[in-house]
Amino acid sequence: MTTQHVQMTINGQPYAADIEPRLLLVHFIREVANLTGTHIGCDTTSCGACTVLVNGVPAKSCTLFAVQMDGAAISTVEGLEQNGALHPVQEGFFEEHGLQCGFCTPGMMMTAVAFLAQNPNPTDDEIRRAISGNLCRCTGYVNIVKSIQYAAKKQREAQTAPAAPAEPAEAIR
Amino acid sequence: MIPEDFTYFAPGSLPEVWDLLRQHPDDAKILAGGQSLIPLMKFRLATPAYLIDLRKVPGLDTLAERDGALVIGAMVREAATEHSQLIQRRYPGIHEASAVVADPLVRNFATIGGNIAHADPANDHPAMLLALRASVVAHGPNGQRTIPLDDFLVDTMETSLAPDEVLTEIHVPQPAPRSGSTYLKLERKVGDYAIAAVGVQITLDGDVCTQAGIGLTNVGPKAVRATQAEMFLTGKQPTEDVIREAARLAAAAAQPVSDLHGPEDYKRAMIRTLTARALREATQRARAGGVSA
Structure with a gap:
């Protein structure tokens, strides 16, 4: 058994390890990086x-x-929340009851995040094709589509809302 | 599921790939998008001792028209052809085939080159590219050769690539004016392989069909060219009667086997129906002015 050195970032954090080439990305994420949100x-x-x-493109790990x-930037569900605030997609799934058992949810949300970056104003049909x-196997997708529409709307409003006034530089210091 | 152990290489040039292939002629596999190969390895249906990843080899991501042909580099992803304006406008059959390969996540990594080189008769591109009379560029240490797809596809998961050759490009002849292409697939649900599918290209001169291409998916040991149907259409006006007879001939060329997706007769009937629909659509596209430059 030969091992190979790899390094990548996951949610901006660098990870490096000597691994068997046959190790799947999902096992690297769960068992080397100990990020078990990816199912x-x-x-x-x-x-x-x-x-x-993977570098912003959704893929099956x-x-x-x-x-x-090696050298790639990976994003997982753990990276969505920022400073204690849910990502709009997470908020959408919470508000619109987009999950029941929750097993598919991390993957569903990662697909949604990448999709909305490409298509900020989708139709329901476009969402269904994207996912x-x-x-x-729980929801029948109706609430998932609503959740993604919720996030799309929230992100559009954040785009068009006037920027919050900048804090004076002194306050940051 | 864990694949059998293997050694991984990601060489930075074709000569390095050829060296590795020469050192390991019997147990090396080329890895492009991996969306067919990796599942096979996880099931241990494929157990290559050496994997040679093409991701660092430069020059394999061309997607452009050049010297009368559309050039698709070996590492062009399905998502790229699905969303390319050039493909949608001038090669709608390729766009439609890409859009029904597996699912959107798989298409982000899967390549058309891999879809062909894997030579699975259930894959969608071989039949469409047969209809478009595509060829494959095989590049080895002694130079490159262009292989018509008919000769490239030998049998189930078997191609005419030499052990030290790499598929680097697919060439699709630019469609003549007043040409129309389409790909129609019958699948139970998203992500499934075709129960049956048909790729078609029709070229018209006035009202007469001057060239017809018809490829069939998953109804034989490899993608099937419906030669009799193509010959029948050529030189005729594609009227409803002519289209129906061509569809009957295409169904006769199919060699489906009964399985969980349906009996042989059903699959042949589906080829007949899909061929007729595809011929009507392609003819309509050709009449509507066909492809624009």
Whole structure:
């Protein structure tokens, strides 16, 4: 068994390890970085529970080797919350009851985050197509679509709202 | 599921790839997007001892028209062809095939080159690219050669690539004026392989079909060219009667096997229906002025 050195960032934090080339990205995230928010569902490239962003692009982390990610920037669900405030997509799932058991939710939200960055004003149909690689066996998707629309609206409003007045430089020091 | 142990390389040039292939002629595999290979490795249906990742090899991401052909580099992702304006405008059949490969997340990494080189008859691009009369560039240490897709696809998961050759580009002839293409797939749900699918290109001169291409997905040991149907259409006006007869001939060319998705007769009937619909759509697109430059 030969190991190989890899380094990547996950949610901006650097991680480096000597790993077997056959280690899947999802196992690197869960077992090397100890970030267990990314779930393993089907393990056969079908369900999308393991979805993470690779350099901003959503992918199924059960179908990538960690060695392929050398130098990459990975984003997982743990990186969505900022300074104690939920990401608009997380808030949407909370407000619109976008989850029941919650197993698909991390992957569903990562897909939604990347999708809304490309399409800030989507139709319901566009959302359904975007999440067609993420399976939910509880909700029937209606509330998930509502949750993503909630986040889209919130992000659009944040874009158009006048910027908060900047604090005087002295206050930061 | 854990794949069998292997050694991983990410060389930075084609000569390095060829060296590795020469050192390990029997047990190395090329890794592009990995969206078919990695699942096979997890099931241990494929157990390569050496994986050679193309991600650091420069020059494999071309997606442009050049010298009368559309050039698709080996590392062009399905998502790129799905969303490319050039592809949507001039090669709608390729756009439609890319858009039904697996699901959007898989398409972010999966490549068209891999879709072809994997030579799975259930994959969507081989049939569409047969219809478009595409060829493949195989690049080895002794130079490169262009292989028509008909000759590249040998059997189920078997191609005519030599052990030290790498598929570097796919070339699709630029469609003649008044051409129309389309890809129609019957699948149970998103992410499934086709129960049956048909790729078609029609070229018209006046009202007469001067060239027809028809490829069939997942109804044989490899993607099937419906040669009889193509010949029948050529030189005729694609009237409803002509289209129906061509669809019958395409169904006769299919060699489906009965499985959980349906019996042989059903799949042949679906090929007939899909071919007729695809021919009507492609003809309509060709009549509407076809592709614009």
